[in-house]
Amino acid sequence: MDVFERVNQLIAEIEAATATSPAEVEEFRIRYLGTKNVLKPLMGEMRNLPADRRRDFGQLVNRAKEVAQEKFDALSAAATSAETEREGQDIDLTAPGEPLPLGSRHPISLTMRRIVSIFERIGFAVAEGPEVEDDWHNFSAMNTPEDHPARDMQDTFYVAAGLPAGPDNAAMLLRTHTSSVQARTMENQQPPIRIIAPGRVYRNETISARSHAQFHQVEGLYIAEKVSFADMKATLLHFAREMYGEQTKIRLRPSYFPFTEPSAEMDIWWGLETEHDHRITKGTGWLEIMGCGMVDPQVLLNCGIDPEKYSGYAFGMGIERQAMLLYNITDIRLMFENDVRFLRQFASVL
Template identity: 40%
Template sequence: MDDKLKAIEQEFKQAISNADSQEILENIRIRFLGRKEGLVTNIFKQLGTVSPEQKPLYGQKINQLKDLVTQEIDNKAKQIEGQIAKGVSQKASKGFDITLPAFKQTIAKAHPLTLVRDEICSLFIEMGFNIVEGPEIETEYYNFEALNIPLEHPSRESFDTFYLDKKHLLRSHTSPVQIRYMENKQPPIQIIVPGKVYRPDATDATHSFMFHQLEGLLIDKNITLAHLKGVLSVFAKKLFGAKTKTRFRPHFFPFTEPSAEMDVSCIICGGKGCRVCKHNGWIEILGSGMVHPKVLKAGNIDSKKFSGFAFGMGIERIAMLKYGIDDIRLFYENDLRFVKQFSC
């Protein structure tokens, strides 16, 4: 009996010293204290084989062993828990370090102008618009005449243009695509047009001879200025947040009548007035208006039956507002430390 007790105690000490996880410890508990087959449990059953006078002695010895095993397992359990709490690997002894950097092909980042363009596009797609595109190399007809911008009119001044030859130019806005699309389609028309545009402006922190615009056009029966306001206000709230307020100011564009510029409540100060909004609480975001009857006519659409609205915005401008970028040239310089910052 003494030998058996000694053997159990030795096996236990060996096992407990190697235990380094809760799982192993649980196995040890079952092996020694398990209700059915535990070594210590079983030895109690063998108490009947010893002589009656030795029974109290061995009863005490077995109980001492049971106490020892229970105590040691508890101690070990606390020790392991402590290690887990401290973040030390349960197998730290083998030196596997889960904190080493991952093996991964880092997913790259889209250009901030792409992110903003895609965000704006998806907001309009949700409202039923379709994306279409058109050529950057245009003719005077599509860039000017069809859009009711006569030759030699001062309104062309804001549309100064790069020419490739007498007929061809680099479009100064995305609006020519309106005409190209209308020529082939009858209403309902509901499109947005992202793309590059060109104006001979000297480059500085806020001007670039190439930049990106996004144009929209919606034509159907009974479309009014109220719908223009509705769609563009929803857009502003989706892009800048539900609390964004909008303001529409009368303006002049040759291709719309009436025309309006849309301001949003300053996205920095919320309208209280700050440096970004020049202390008036509003920031101009886009130009818009009801499509001019002459433009509809150029697109073979009967202005007596149909009406519609159009709008246009600069993607760089919105990206600069959204991310607080103060120099437009950063977009085209493509320092990867700049480009890689943006993820939404």
Template identity: 85%
Template sequence: MEVFDRLNTLITEILSTPAATTEEVERFRITYLGTKNVLKPLMGEIRTIPNERKREFGQLVNRAKEVAQQRYNDLQRAVQQEQSEQQGSSLDLTAPAEPLPLGSRHPIALTMRRIISIFERIGFTVAEGPEIEDDWHNFSAMNTPEDHPARDMQDTFYVAAGMPAGPDHTAMLLRTHTSSVQARTMESQAPPIRIIAPGRVYRNETISARSHAQFHQVEGLYIAEGVSFADMKATLLHFAREMYGADTKIRLRPSYFPFTEPSAEMDIWWGLETKHDHRITKGTGWLEIMGCGMVDPQVLTNCGIDPERYTGYAFGMGIERQAMLLYNITDIRLMFENDVRFLRQFASVL
């Protein structure tokens, strides 16, 4: 019948219709799959088909629809692939990429990593401990007397009970130094011990350009048989020259710390070439960078180490102080304000 011939012709037409652009593919969709497609008038002629051929006619109409849908999918896929290949071929792969903004590492993190690296190269390992500490590890184990001013509320942030510890040493506080990590290490590890303890510490101090209520320290501890003051001096001289230059000079001045005996302050020769040098060294040319000394035998006893067999030295320094010297930062508050203008200055520092 004529209607069957028209359907077969239409199927052949669908299979042979080209479409090389997005617009041509869309015209194909409208013609053969749209709401007013060319198949709809043919479907209306089913009433003229004899009953015995209506089934055959319906199957042929459905095949025409399926062929049109498949042809549309194939044409659409081919055009999209062609466009993708053309777009890719137009790219200049030798052109420089879009610049990506570099992140910034904080000067405290940079300085801490530098200090840790120096000591790791000579055998020290990093030890860590809690920032909320008990009185025993923060004070008593480190030979700090019960009446020492550092225990007062004016210097220490207590976080439990609100008062300094009694004889049971149960008061909790924000650690005032990382010496508490040394105490915990000595309690849990047998000599030889060679550690550095970097971390954040807290003291109830007035915030100014030179001091802050929170800051960072790196403390070191070496305990073994036969450790001497000369060993400590050689280690700290090595650190100073790695940190500030091969020609750096140091000096050790007598001092006092509850947990070391003898104790010393270590200075480096900074020079007096500029007004800034005169100001930060108070006209002497020498600049204090850390405290140090031989571990007091009582501290070893407190932590379960035999002072008759072992000796050791300890040292500690403020990381902010080192960062201010390295990067010529004049106000410690800049390191805690997260001002992006300040931090961007360290974007290229590794």
């Protein structure tokens, strides 16, 4: 058998080769394409050929190498596809998938979203403002001048000296309520105004199971022509029944706030069915949930609104207080400690 026949025989052998696994493909590669492949020694035979046949022989060997490479590529693709198909057959497509870990909304976020949703459905828009506020918008515009005794009701965190002061060199502070958002809205918008202002507020209070130095509020404001106390009561009754159930009863007790006159505290009837009910209502069955009142005419004047033409009401409530009632949380500190064991309890709450 001459060398030409040997090469043609190897080409036929290569074309007829099969492989059903990656291991067999590797054996093919070593035999025909490896560093010691069977085609390499044939090149040494070229010196024994007549000069006029060497060119044809070289081309034939190169053809054998090309056939080997093409066959290797085809066998590799087929073996990979077969392996993938076999692996797929090991998967039970009817079995349930791996469960994905569920995150959870924070109870404060859940409660805030619920409150905001109730008021949005009756036409209130969400308004926001800065948490680092100036004295004017936090106190003075809301009818609380520097010598007003109402300032003693709220222990304030004042911002360190050296930071820019507010209008007319007013001191800067961490807002003690979201009423400052009401002031900013009234300064920049003419009635009718119908807003709610949710957000974080700060007061220098001793941290305990019932109070914290930071907490969240939602305050509401409605200003238009001929707004009455009866309008406010109807709105808050609607809120209470949406929040706590259709049978919820409310009562309004006279109170005092510097930016409303008359002012009231609103209670809901919680009942006295359990020891917990007796404890949180102090044995009365009534539970205070917010303050409210008609906007003081001086506040309207401070913010550039004519009190002879417009009137309005405002209200405000602590979100943590509502969350503690909704989810039977007995310690406000739990909502700020980020204990995963506590937060996981709300994973299924939408």
